[in-house]
Amino acid sequence: xxxxKDRVIDIIAQQAVLDPSDVSPExxxxxxxxxxxxxxxxxxxxxxxxxxxxxxxANAPEESEFDISSVASIIDGIEALVKEQS
Amino acid sequence: xxxxxxxxxxxxxxLGHNVPDTLEAMREGRCGIGDLQFRDVDRLAIRIGGQVRxxxxxxxFNRQQLSLYDRFTQFTLIAAREAIAQSGLEFSGELAARxxxxxxxxxxxxxxxxxxxRSVYEDGKNRVHPFVVPKLMxxxxxxxxxxxxxxxxxxxxxSTACASSNHAMAQAFQMVxxxxxxxxxxxxxxxxxxxxxxxxxxxxxxxxxxxxxxxSANRNGMVQGEGAGIFVFEEYEHARARGAEILAEVAGxxxxxxxxxxxxxxxxxxxxxxxxxxxxxxxxxxxxxxINAHGTGTAANDKTESAAVADVFGxxxxxxxxxxxxxxxxxxxxxxxAVELLACILAVRDGVIAPTIGYEEPDPExxxxxVPNEAREADVSVALSNAFAFGGLNAVxxxxxxx
Numbered sequence: 001x002x003x004x005k006d007r008v009i010d011i012i013a014q015q016a017v018l019d020p021s022d023v024s025p026e027x028x029x030x031x032x033x034x035x036x037x038x039x040x041x042x043x044x045x046x047x048x049x050x051x052x053x054x055x056x057x058a059n060a061p062e063e064s065e066f067d068i069s070s071v072a073s074i075i076d077g078i079e080a081l082v083k084e085q086s
Numbered sequence: 087x088x089x090x091x092x093x094x095x096x097x098x099x100x101l102g103h104n105v106p107d108t109l110e111a112m113r114e115g116r117c118g119i120g121d122l123q124f125r126d127v128d129r130l131a132i133r134i135g136g137q138v139r140x141x142x143x144x145x146x147f148n149r150q151q152l153s154l155y156d157r158f159t160q161f162t163l164i165a166a167r168e169a170i171a172q173s174g175l176e177f178s179g180e181l182a183a184r185x186x187x188x189x190x191x192x193x194x195x196x197x198x199x200x201x202x203x204r205s206v207y208e209d210g211k212n213r214v215h216p217f218v219v220p221k222l223m224x225x226x227x228x229x230x231x232x233x234x235x236x237x238x239x240x241x242x243x244x245s246t247a248c249a250s251s252n253h254a255m256a257q258a259f260q261m262v263x264x265x266x267x268x269x270x271x272x273x274x275x276x277x278x279x280x281x282x283x284x285x286x287x288x289x290x291x292x293x294x295x296x297x298x299x300x301x302s303a304n305r306n307g308m309v310q311g312e313g314a315g316i317f318v319f320e321e322y323e324h325a326r327a328r329g330a331e332i333l334a335e336v337a338g339x340x341x342x343x344x345x346x347x348x349x350x351x352x353x354x355x356x357x358x359x360x361x362x363x364x365x366x367x368x369x370x371x372x373x374x375x376x377i378n379a380h381g382t383g384t385a386a387n388d389k390t391e392s393a394a395v396a397d398v399f400g401x402x403x404x405x406x407x408x409x410x411x412x413x414x415x416x417x418x419x420x421x422x423x424a425v426e427l428l429a430c431i432l433a434v435r436d437g438v439i440a441p442t443i444g445y446e447e448p449d450p451e452x453x454x455x456x457v458p459n460e461a462r463e464a465d466v467s468v469a470l471s472n473a474f475a476f477g478g479l480n481a482v483x484x485x486x487x488x489x
Contacts (some may be wrong), residue, residue: 017150043216
């Protein structure tokens with residue numbers, strides 16, 4: 001099975017309607033054209049993919065424990081959650 | 087007061103995926119009712135309905151749109167695209183700021199609700215897709231029409247069960263008639279043909295297992311349909327100034343409430359709505375040539391409706407024609423009045439009266455000319471469209487040939 005990083009990038013790329021090769025870890029969701037609805041849909045897809053629960057409240061994204069400032073921070077967060085919740 | 091005309095019509099329903107195909111099916115008296123096809127249908131006692139067939143959502147909408155559009159919203163947008171394209175209107179500036187969309191709908195995103203309940207209750211999942219709420223809300227279709235066509239005026243959804251579309255169109259008419267806006271997009275839609283939707287109706291014991299036969303002595307209940315009907319209501323001078331094609335004139339309407347019973351219809355309530363529509367449109371009863379009946383095919387509705395028509399029209403009741411096109415497309419509940427208004431346009435514009443198909447045996451309690459089984463050519467200048475909902479909420483529209 002591919003790495004967590006690749007699987008997260010695939011989900012984000014699909015949401016942004018881009019090729020996974022066009023999604024770099026430095027990208028922000030804004031760079032990729034993913035809006036607030038796209039974000040909650042991506043988080044849902046990630047939860048489904050890894051069978052985890054992501055602590056994220058759309059009312060206060062900056063206060064959430066889950067860091068969505070870049071693709072890399074999302075990947076780090078998911079790796080930690082997978083470890084913690086497995 | 088302003089005259090109100092119809093400058094665009096659109097639909098998708100069991101008879102066709104657009105207006106020309108639907109009108110052709112009505113002329114031919116074709117039946118769109120057949121075996122229902124969806125998951126768990128084998129657990130239902132009622133297995134027939136007017137389902138939209140040969141419909142591929144992926145060819146009409148992209149993946150992102152489909153994640154937000156329940157089936158009732160998809161149907162609405164397809165019908166709205168046809169209606170607005172026919173009208174030739176583009177909404178920008180002042181027109182966009184004033185024009186809105188008022189739609190009828192009863193069940194909201196029933197398919198979305200059904201799928202997600204199944205997922206959490208039956209499959210035991212603890213997570214649902216994040217768009218369940220914006221997908222299933224009753225106003226989703228009206229909102230997406232406003233977004234796709236840049237309609238920034240008053241928009242909302244009216245929910246009065248089987249009369250939803252007629253109440254919505256009456257409201258839109260009133261808004262244009264009173265000068266609030268030169269254009270309103272209106273009509274309605276419904277999509278309840280899923281396991282939970284039909285199961286709920288089954289419980290009420292009013293559904294037929296074998297067919298919709300309005301006014302026929304051997305009728306045994308209603309058959310549900312699905313789809314949408316959308317119209318562009320436009321102020322006459324506005325339409326004339328731009329040389330728009332006018333399909334018909336909306337002459338008036340009336341609404342009434344039985345204030346009696348949550349499911350049983352009332353002759354007096356229906357009669358007051360019919361009489362009120364004639365008065366509002368300043369028409370004599372003798373001018374009405376055709377009535378598109380509510381005609382659900384239930385024992386109670388059809389005899390009550392026939393009695394109400396006899397009361398209002400007196401001797402003229404025997405000269406006018408009344409048919410129920412639900413026999414062909416099924417009962418679209420909150421969307422039904424909208425699809426049925428097409429039959430009224432067919433009557434006043436094309437001089438063709440859509441039939442009541444499935445008619446087998448005369449019922450002395452429904453002794454009117456119900457245009458049995460075959461369409462008829464007739465010179466009709468005024469048509470009424472009846473809708474009498476559960477909850478005793480009635481709305482009747484009067485349509486006139488445009489001259």
